[in-house]
Amino acid sequence: MAVTIKDVAKKAGVSPSTVSRVLSNHPRISRETTRKVKEIMEEMGYHSNIMARSLVSNKTYTLGMVLPRPAEELFQNQFFAENIRGITTQASRNGFDVLMTAGHSEQDELEAVTRLVKGRRVDGIILLQSRKNDPIIVFLKKEEFPFILIGHYGDDDILCVDNDNIQASFDATMHLISQGHERIGFVSGPPNLTVSQDRLEGYRKALAENGLRMLSEWIVEGEFLQESGYRAMSFFMNLPERPTALVVIDDIVTFGILRGLTELGFKVPQDLSLVSFNNITLAELSSPPLTSIDIGIYQLGYMASQLLIRQIQGDKPQLLRTIVPHRLFVRESSLNLKRNWS
Amino acid sequence: MAVTIKDVAKKAGVSPSTVSRVLSNHPRISRETTRKVKEIMEEMGYHSNIMARSLVSNKTYTLGMVLPRPAEELFQNQFFAENIRGITTQASRNGFDVLMTAGHSEQDELEAVTRLVKGRRVDGIILLQSRKNDPIIVFLKKEEFPFILIGHYGDDDILCVDNDNIQASFDATMHLISQGHERIGFVSGPPNLTVSQDRLEGYRKALAENGLRMLSEWIVEGEFLQESGYRAMSFFMNLPERPTALVVIDDIVTFGILRGLTELGFKVPQDLSLVSFNNITLAELSSPPLTSIDIGIYQLGYMASQLLIRQIQGDKPQLLRTIVPHRLFVRESSLNLKRNWS
DNA sequence: CTGAAAGCGCTTACAG
């Protein structure tokens, strides 16, 4: 069996209480005792049993996270790895681990969260996505359990870290307008995600402020998948009056659009200019390189971890909503070369 | 406070022991009692405290995993998300969660694993990478703690799930040979990773079996980064006698090569044919599309989870080393078009 | 089929 606090106590000639106090750096233990106990712990290879400690202290030093479902797979492949790295790195720095669980349906996910929360398995939950009327959020609020959302949830007063997606999308659209475009389309993601809604709003705002036409047929909804881009592309290119530029919800979707355009013999940016979001590594490498808005994925994760841990430790957050800044990277896919569309 | 087994017992008019037995589906409990207790658990919103349960049963139903360090970042971004999804999905199906921790140095990583193992925080460990003389593996073997390696570790008798990377690389090289190439180079990864060594070996074997020349200057080592590809490319293209085709350790590295070639005005596959590994989503989308060997990343994770859980549950594995099959996807980057190199 | 009791490895008032 593993070495316990008792074994150490016996060998050191002190009580288990004392060993426990040494472990938690209790102030009223003599230097000499501390030194001796630590030496013996080292010698015996003692490691405190986390389950036991957590049972009595009611703290787990663990953050919980639910893996998004496969539907969002491609989007997540890019987003997710960076995000997780941010979350886990910051958690580790603060002595926290990250527990992942997966659900195959919305119901599964809720059950998984319930198990983690009610089973006192984690001290807080990080949500990677925000849907409309998310039952998980409803549950966590009801339980008053610490959690943080990457994204936001209506105007609700919950702790979250987010981009200003309205502004980001406004910026993306303005960039196209500044390149001389007047017919600009929008390729959106699943309409129940707040990120889709916000970016659509920013796009609309930019068009409105510039007195540009806003046709409903220039807005297409889809998934975070290449196929969605491909489909949107063929829809747009068959319109009698087609847009000359698109704002696209995600780089992956843009890759689908690009592929379709290449197959049909269209050129980017000459026939269609493109701006998208997320600035994944490969945005820069595609041909042409993609103009994309970097949303600071790593930082989103990092901040989420940080703020949640503070909340767990009882700090009152100054702001409920933390904004991670975005930045537009202009590349060839949106540069005003010789245009075919004039 | 949360509802405990005692609360349920009191309300149901039975002893805590009985409630516990209902919880674990003990066979000798009457239907009637079971029904009643379950009803009350439901009614009170009871969820068993995982820490307490795990303290006494000495089982955590958790698999541990150490996040690879940032050095391998880009490689991992692609690999990792798929892999984790495989691991977590299969773990969840079996009632296990996955605990992640991060280390910033080899020393950190070892400490993290020690903490998980000695602190009885997890029932088994999944290692995502195999280095030469990995101290973590040495530690786990010494502790006789259940673990599984994605990859392999020399010829050691440890549980692992792996590709046949020698054969895969042999296949990749043979494909180039079948396209008429005689001067074939190899862009490798970090030399201390077994995956680098195996793929190099497969490449050499194919050249040897076909009596092709094997110049040491046609082999370049690097990281799983675009920059490595870029550098390898400029090295190769400045050789007096340069290869006409390359086998490349990873798609990301190939993207770097592609970018460099494009900048210099070279064409793929005409000036240089390319085959690489991993077949990430974007391999298909690059221009030209990349020929790549799919190594079944999701399946690697899935199998690892499955086999580790079996091991934890005491099943003797039939085979220590499980091979996930690979498959070559031939695309334009290696097709024999009009060649410039003849 | 069910209960009382001991115990998993730790923490923490209470007392000295």
Next chain:
DNA sequence: CTGAAAGCGCTTACAG
């Protein structure tokens, strides 16, 4: 500065 004792929420022989 340190120890004895109670207790965190559960499981599991032992006894009936």
